[in-house]
Amino acid sequence: DTGVSQDPRHKITKRGQNVTFRCDPISEHNRLYWYRQTLGQGPEFLTYFQNEAQLEKSRLLSDRFSAERPKGSFSTLEIQRTEQGDSAMYLCASSLSREVQETQYFGPGTRLLVL
């Protein structure tokens, strides 16, 4: 399977704990995006990388959230001191910037439940 993969698919945690999610993009894709999707809503943009550089962060992304893409390949999204409001589906997407308005390919998501 050469699509975007995310791990874990599901995560249940207690309020105040830290969690980390991983995204493996399609291998030749240089852009990687994180989105958050709550029930009944469309995905909301969180942040974006081109290679290893984080080029944009949404105002939705509080200081408790941090994302990295250290070698320009996989990416991690960490949430510190989780809150119940962080419960959502976290989606990762990747794209190739050489395309005209490149298509973003989405992973299956990580569903987070904060108790």
Added chain:
Amino acid sequence: AQSVTQLDSQVPVFEEAPVELRCNYSSSVSVYLFWYVQYPNQGLQLLLKYLSGSTLVKGINGFEAEFNKSQTSFHLRKPSVHISDTAEYFCAVSGNTGGFKTIFGAGTRLFVKA
């Protein structure tokens, strides 16, 4: 700033009937427009996209959409739906000025009944 409004949160329809899912957008710049489909417990899959040129765009699974600049709309249509089309459909917009951030609508749940 860009925004997307999907005018229907749910659309029930009988199998083999035609369907239209409505989408309006607002933007101060020229845009690219997309429709994605999301099946239960899966990620989003691109159905079709409008970049430029012909305003009628054909996508996968028999779907098509028409870009109407004057009405700022990008409605999705299918002449005959199947049970397997039951899913959540998202309209999305991004700017064409080198922007990459994609803004999604809230989604329309298409429910196809036998």
